[in-house]
Amino acid sequence: MSITYLEAIREAQAKLLRDDKRVFIYGQDVGGTFGGAFKATKGLAKEFPGRVLNTPISEDAMVGTAIGAALEGMRPIVEMQFADFSSIALNQILNNAGTHYWRTNISVPITIRLPSGGTKGSGPFHSQSMESLYAHYPGLIVMTPATVEDAYTMLIDAVAIDDPVVYCEHKYLYYHLKADDLPSEGMPIGRARIARAGRDLTIVSYSAMLQESLIAAEEIAKEGFEIEVIDLRTVKPLDTAAVLASVARTGRLLAVGESFPWGGATAEVIARVTTEGFHLLDAAPARINAKDTPIPYHPNLWSTHRPSSKVIAAKARQLLRE
Amino acid sequence: MLQTARPKKKKAPTNAPVHEKYVEAFRWMLLARTFEEKLASMYRGGRITGGVYVGKGQEAISVACGIFLQKGDVFAPLIRDQAGRSAFGEPLVDVARTYLGTRTGPMRGRDGNIHRGKPRDGQLAMISHLGAMISVLVGSLMAKRGQGEKNFVGLTTIGEGGMQTGASHEGLNIAAVEHVPLVVVATNNHYAYSTPNDREFACASLVDRARGYGFEGYELDGTDLAQCLDVIGTAVKRARAGRPPQLVVASVLRLAGHGEHDDFSYVPKEIYGESFAYDCVQRAQEFIKERELVDSATLQAWREDAVRQVDEAFAMAQKEPTPKGEEEDWCAISTRGLLDHPEEQE
Incomplete structure (x- = not known):
């Protein structure tokens, strides 16, 4: 099934x-x-x-x-x-x-x-x-x-x-x-999930951007880096503890969301990690969002407006070099 | 079907039987007027924070909105509904508590003045955004019907200003689509804050909209308690009996500012000569005297009783504790385990 x-x-x-x-x-x-x-x-x-x-x-x-x-x-x-x-x-x-x-x-x-x-x-x-x-x-x-x-x-x-x-x-x-099948029980609401375990960089994401982040992580694994991908599941409440625990393991943070860039879920993730876990970071954190324009119609424009696995991988590589 | 009650002249003494609730309704009007005069004086004396919004001139309409409702009915009042809220059973002390923001009031200092209610008692708590409560009431009535309740009705009030919002349009339309037992009482008090009717709407009368929405519609002179009781009482009965939703459009003049901060100097003096500018409390009192419903000693005793009730309500509320920021439970959801960022709440 x-x-x-x-x-x-x-x-x-x-x-x-x-x-x-x-x-x-x-x-x-x-x-x-x-x-x-x-x-x-x-x-x-x-x-x-x-x-x-x-x-x-x-x-x-x-x-x-x-x-x-x-x-x-x-x-x-x-x-x-x-x-x-x-x-x-x-x-x-x-x-x-x-x-x-x-x-x-x-x-x-x-x-x-x-x-x-x-x-x-x-x-x-x-x-x-x-x-x-x-x-x-x-x-x-x-x-x-x-x-x-x-x-x-x-x-x-x-x-x-x-x-x-x-x-x-x-x-x-x-x-x-x-x-394949539907579960009879899920994880508790409010708890983030480690979608992919890693040690070199934490990508925090949710919704469709999780799938793009996972593709990016697999791509980079070929280059010898293991990226941890966190699925927030709920952006509110935001599981700050899970994010901090992951950053404690990796020392690097990239937050990825599809909504517009001003403020928002990714900015909140960065704000919480830098205010509560600054000492955990080995490099400045980064985030990726859609562009600060309305969402375009033509697929060529849309695929550039929206964060893609390619853009996420490029940003991840940059963070891994720092 | 459009039923239109023609406005009567100011004084039309007849021998027609007096509405059985006339005297009771008058006492609620008197209580509301007395209470709000006290509120206004406290506001001027700096004893109330925020604002004070009174229903002066609209007590007859408001009381008729509350007085026919029973246990199991739902009332979604708005800004100028002190008389109706009291008639439906809101204790006066809860109003005093809300204006003073005490922890003991229904809103516990978290919201104030007219933004109050007890949804479990069928008193919905309005938000400031006009028209928003119409669809909320529709949902409550649908749920009651779905749960097998019988013989209930919902009543909500709005002004001619609030009738112009998108939410009002959506709410009225969905009420008719869902065919819920609803009465909407729209009071045209001729001013949306400072804006007169000619900048608010362009139809001849708002009651014309009843037909457009699939409501049954009525117009009435809101300065006349007898008409208010007749027409709104009938509308409540018809809604309860399963007729389509009912729209009552009442005409009055707001005899105060939008709030007590407003001196309403933008209202031209000539308008006070219009028949809709008559004071409904004064008019009811004249009618009671004319028809000798009670003697003047009794009227005086009622006035004194109203003053006593108001004083007692404030005396009690003033003794009660006000909230403290450092002791407040800063949690906007009931599922405490899902509170975001709990470390900040500690």
Whole structure:
């Protein structure tokens, strides 16, 4: 049996609907016989009548509705058609869901699925990675699964968590990534994973950039260096201890993310290591992000805008020489 | 179906039966007015931090929003809803606690003034971003229906200013699509902060939007408590009975600033001659006298009782502890094991 990252997301939702009557899915085109723009809810409306509901094109109201339902004991999953459109719902996510527990002592258990990241030809408005923006605000958990197994177990965890979860699933991984089977249990949320053990340099990454980093690490292994690759799994909470432990072994740090360069997850990793583990570093840390422009349409431009295994390998070589 | 209640003239004494909740509603209005006068005076005396936002002139509409709601209903009030919040069961001391920011209040000093609520008691806590609470209420009502609850209704309030946001549009539309038992009471108090109606919207009346959204719509004179009780009471009944969502558009003049920091000098004097500028509390009091619903000694006793309740609420809240930064639990999520960067929290 072979299962893709996208199928894992569908299977997780099927399991959640089967096991927990509080769960329902709310989003554009998720219901009926259509099953979502990417088919992440294919067949679920038929299998679970009345619990997989199409909505108007109203991102703000989709999330608002989910918040209200969660306050009454439900566990809604909101599917944004693309992460980019969640900007319309920023107010509900950041100001309503994100502040609610702090203000009222009552948590808002909603899960917002964001089909994130770039794919060829998708352009400025269907390619964004918004994890850094959501992580900046208090009150939210931000998940960035990079493997089929994590896509499955972390979505199940997201719904179980009593707080609002922004679940960033990467569209590039939907069909590219396959696993033999789905796990019955995953690693605890909030813990990073050593995706590849090494001793010469730590690459900290997440989501689709983990896969690019692993390719880069294999490339450089041919040159005699062993790179340790850390998969953050959640950018918030950020597993600082795991990152510091790895840097303690390697003395060198490269943080790689697909979101825009100003601030964000990679900057946070660098800031934490330099403030809390400066003595561990043998060289200045580095980071790689997408370019500080909107995401381009043409594949030639897009493949340069987005960090690639080639760019990561080049930066890693530079760090290893220092 | 568009039902329009024509505004009545200021004084139209009839022998029509008085609404059974008229006198009770008036007492809540009196309490809200008395409480907010105290708030304003404390603000001017520097005893309240942040801002004070009163509902002067809107008490009749607000009380009608709260007085028909029952246990199991959900109320999402907004800025000028002291009367309705009280009528729905919010203890006055919790309002005092929130304005003073005590640790004992529902918001524990973490949020203040009108941004308060107890969601477990059906009182949603508004955020400042207008229109955001409409869809939240829709979700609560969908969940209740899904869980098999019966005979419940949700009511939310908004102003003509808030009606112009994208969130309001999305919320109203999704309410009709989901066919939830919802009443939206929109008060046109003629000013969005300082901006008059002609820079806010261009339709003849906001009630015209009811048809566009698939709501049933009503207009009313918000200075007249009798109309407020009739029309909003009917809307609540119809929503409870499974009719489409209800939109009530009330017309009044905001008889105070946007907040107490605002002297509302931008409101031209002539406007106070308009029928919608009448003070609803004064009008209700005149009606009570005219129809001899109670004698003047009783009216006086009610005023004194309102003052006593307000004084007691503040006296209690003032004795209670305020929060301290160094003792605060700086944790914005309930899943403590997932707190980011826990070493900084120690």
